[in-house]
Amino acid sequence: MSAAFVRMETLPPRAAPFAATGLWGWFARRLFATPADIAMTIIGFAAFVLVAMPLFRFLVFDAIWTGKDRDACLNAAGACWPFVAAKLNQFVYGFYPYEELWRPNLVFFVGALLLIPLLIPSAPFKRFNAFLFFGIYPVAGFVLLTGGNLDPQRFLLGRFVRIPEFIDLSAIARFIGVSGHVELGSRGGFRGTFWIDFIASAILLTGAVAIIARLFGTRFVTSLKAMAIVFVSLALIIAPVDADFGLRWVETREWGGLLVTLVVAITGIVAALPIGVLLALGRRSQMRLVRWTSIVFIEFWRGVPLITVLFFATYMLPLFLPGGASIERLVRALIGVALFSGAYMAEVVRGGLAAVPKHQYESAAALGLGYWKTMGLIVLPQALTHVIPGIVNNFIGLFKDTTLVQIVAILDLLGQVRSAFSDPNWSSPTTLYTGFAFAGMIYFVFCFAMSRYSLFLEHRAGSNALRVEGAMR
Amino acid sequence: MTDPAMSSDVVAVEMTGVNKWFGAFHVLRDIDLTVARKERIVICGPSGSGKSTLIRCINRLEEHQSGRIVVDGIELTSDLRSIDAVRADAGMVFQQFNLFPHLSVLENCTLAQIWVRGRPKAEAEEVAMKFLTRVRIPEQANKYPAQLSGGQQQRVAIARALCMNPKIMLFDEPTSALDPEMIKEVLDTIRSLADDGMTMLIVTHEMGFARQVADRIIFMDEGQIIEANRPEEFFSNPRHERTKRFLSQILP
Numbered sequence A: 001m002s003a004a005f006v007r008m009e010t011l012p013p014r015a016a017p018f019a020a021t022g023l024w025g026w027f028a029r030r031l032f033a034t035p036a037d038i039a040m041t042i043i044g045f046a047a048f049v050l051v052a053m054p055l056f057r058f059l060v061f062d063a064i065w066t067g068k069d070r071d072a073c074l075n076a077a078g079a080c081w082p083f084v085a086a087k088l089n090q091f092v093y094g095f096y097p098y099e100e101l102w103r104p105n106l107v108f109f110v111g112a113l114l115l116i117p118l119l120i121p122s123a124p125f126k127r128f129n130a131f132l133f134f135g136i137y138p139v140a141g142f143v144l145l146t147g148g149n150l151d152p153q154r155f156l157l158g159r160f161v162r163i164p165e166f167i168d169l170s171a172i173a174r175f176i177g178v179s180g181h182v183e184l185g186s187r188g189g190f191r192g193t194f195w196i197d198f199i200a201s202a203i204l205l206t207g208a209v210a211i212i213a214r215l216f217g218t219r220f221v222t223s224l225k226a227m228a229i230v231f232v233s234l235a236l237i238i239a240p241v242d243a244d245f246g247l248r249w250v251e252t253r254e255w256g257g258l259l260v261t262l263v264v265a266i267t268g269i270v271a272a273l274p275i276g277v278l279l280a281l282g283r284r285s286q287m288r289l290v291r292w293t294s295i296v297f298i299e300f301w302r303g304v305p306l307i308t309v310l311f312f313a314t315y316m317l318p319l320f321l322p323g324g325a326s327i328e329r330l331v332r333a334l335i336g337v338a339l340f341s342g343a344y345m346a347e348v349v350r351g352g353l354a355a356v357p358k359h360q361y362e363s364a365a366a367l368g369l370g371y372w373k374t375m376g377l378i379v380l381p382q383a384l385t386h387v388i389p390g391i392v393n394n395f396i397g398l399f400k401d402t403t404l405v406q407i408v409a410i411l412d413l414l415g416q417v418r419s420a421f422s423d424p425n426w427s428s429p430t431t432l433y434t435g436f437a438f439a440g441m442i443y444f445v446f447c448f449a450m451s452r453y454s455l456f457l458e459h460r461a462g463s464n465a466l467r468v469e470g471a472m473r
Numbered sequence B: 001m002t003d004p005a006m007s008s009d010v011v012a013v014e015m016t017g018v019n020k021w022f023g024a025f026h027v028l029r030d031i032d033l034t035v036a037r038k039e040r041i042v043i044c045g046p047s048g049s050g051k052s053t054l055i056r057c058i059n060r061l062e063e064h065q066s067g068r069i070v071v072d073g074i075e076l077t078s079d080l081r082s083i084d085a086v087r088a089d090a091g092m093v094f095q096q097f098n099l100f101p102h103l104s105v106l107e108n109c110t111l112a113q114i115w116v117r118g119r120p121k122a123e124a125e126e127v128a129m130k131f132l133t134r135v136r137i138p139e140q141a142n143k144y145p146a147q148l149s150g151g152q153q154q155r156v157a158i159a160r161a162l163c164m165n166p167k168i169m170l171f172d173e174p175t176s177a178l179d180p181e182m183i184k185e186v187l188d189t190i191r192s193l194a195d196d197g198m199t200m201l202i203v204t205h206e207m208g209f210a211r212q213v214a215d216r217i218i219f220m221d222e223g224q225i226i227e228a229n230r231p232e233e234f235f236s237n238p239r240h241e242r243t244k245r246f247l248s249q250i251l252p
């Protein structure tokens, strides 16, 4: 070819050499390209055969699929699936009363219905959806699962003064034209004394806070608004829990299985993020008291194993609470798990906060955004996307750690499975393995789903990360 | 430099005896500066002379330790309300653009309008589109900052500040991070603002631009204002020794 060259015609495309395409090409390139590859392929295949084949044989080929009791499985070399089938209700609901199973079912169903669109980024009505899931659903779920109608006796003031059961309103009543006195007892599940107590306490506390805040330079209106929001939301939470919907009370002692696992895990997961965010912000706060409180709190919970926390919450906390006040057993465990996971989350979030460059704070400040708006609108959205893998990793760890509630005699999925082993009707050589295999598969499904979802979010945030670099160029 | 006769409706920024230290380092020394409304001031000087620190004190991104800074009739004190009020009146454009990478161009422009000014979203978007059109990139409204060139990003940053209807604009080396072919588009944008009578303080090394736009050029060195003069005088007849040296280095 001479130095100057001009192509006169376009070359037609030609087929690739045989080995590069097709099934054989794939094998040749991926598995047998070099001697090292060949060795790895053989070792990998051998490992697969050694591990997976027996597993398959146990779970599928040698498994017993039908039967009424242990007799079917006595000579089984594989899994005894009838055992799982017979105990399935127990594994899922524990000893939740059979006639009431529609309640947990409804909670599961609505939960899934609300959660799935929340997880799909393109689904509409995100804010409303989130409000339903984080605001309404926990309260509704609580009422459904327990039966509600808690009948709280006292709020705050009631602990110090006696709220009268009856008020003689005859004078007023006569004035407006009705007779008799008004009873403040329970009505529709609502207890008058409690709500009088609540309103009086709310007014007193609001006043006190507003006055104290005024001394520190906060305007009255601001603190009044803030306190009003607190008490109104509190009332909105307590009222449905107090109301009588005619549901039978189901003690948490009767709950169990997957139901408990999910309740504990979801409470932990949902509580972990806000608690973690607040602690992480606290740890970076300019205010010394806030910073040190956060540090002490985080380090305390990180330094103590979850088992100890649960033990403490269950057996020792009642000793410390005044006047024999008691908190429900499962609730105690839930609080323990929430604080524990929150402290862990705080450190993950802190990592994300550190990755947000200082100039982002500056341009937010230059636009007149205050601390909370800067954090909520500018810093946290970026910080949290930086640490999605860490956050989900925590969630997965937490999901599996929930099984520790067995320590305090709460039977989660694994606990329920183990307790079913002692049923003589189903004692067979493989019952134990079947049960564990079943529990393992359930845990795997949940954890794997979370892990996949995290990957998906990361990919989405991938374009985001590119954006970050672009803007900092 | 300070003329006590000027009242607050002619004075946009007034700094009297301002001092600032970073630790033991005396970064601003006895700064006296009065900026009239509609005045366009260019600040120049060698690296590390305190130019950025000076204009960052005006919207309190940096805190001064002594002296008085009054912006638009509001004195900057540690009172958070005075700081918020001043920040709402002073728009700032940074060397590194500092757009919010997780928000689209339009959202970058509407966020503070909605959350600080309390404007309804629709109105905020209308205002944002108005200023994006003004900086000649309305078609980029739904892109993300990383998808824009540096010059476009800086123009978005200018639009974002303008959306807050500031009375004063502060520019800290707005073109220093840009490739040469993009500098012009940003300078043209700033120039058109100047033509509209915006009060501006601009830190820049673009001397040609300074000569055209500035009412007054301020030369700083070692945390002090060394010389301030009208551009023609400043360039043709610099009086201080350090100004002369600086100009001989920077001008061709």
Ligand SMILES: Nc1ncnc2c1ncn2[C@@H]1O[C@H](COP(=O)(O)OP(=O)(O)OP(=O)(O)O)[C@@H](O)[C@H]1O
Pocket (backbone or CB within 6 Å): B022, B025, B027, B045, B046, B047, B048, B049, B050, B051, B052, B053, B054
């Ligand atoms: N946050 C800080 N802490 C300590 N020293 C600082 C800080 N910010 C700036 N300085 C120092 O103060 C001096 C003035 O900084 P400033 O950024 O105002 O200079 P400048 O004139 O804008 O320079 P340049 O042209 O390089 O931007 C520099 O010596 C710098 O090192």
Ligand SMILES: [Mg+2]
Pocket (backbone or CB within 6 Å): B051, B052, B053, B172, B173
């Ligand atoms: Mg600078």
